[in-house]
Amino acid sequence: MLLYIEYRTVKLQKICNDFKKANCSWGDKIARKLFQRLSEIIAAECLAGLDYMPPTRCHPLDENRKGQFAIDLIHPFRLIIKSVLETDCSEDCIDPSLIKKIKIMEVVDYHG
Secondary structure, X not given: OOXXXXXXXXXXXXXXXXXXXXXXXXXXXXXXXXXXXXXXXXXXXXXXXXXXXXXXXXEEOOHHHOOEEEEEOOOOOEEEEEEOOOOXXXXXXOXXXXXXXXXXXXXXXXXX
């Protein structure tokens, strides 16, 4: 079974599924990288599967973004995702190999 994707909002889903809308929202370079990343996510069996693609640099976040992961797009923009766990588990014990369902939260530069 491949990684299942949900979206935080219907608007975000429409943008992430339409290259022209993504291009208008974030520009050509970010839109192209976003669509590449979405293809890689769709092809993965679980979140840990992205570790085998070094350029994604999928990494857990902390502080006010605890429980979320960032995936590199075009610096400084990141694709922010959150696991949708089907079992009870605190955010501290998230094992990427168990994550088979994610929610795309946003495309953002959270550094500034």
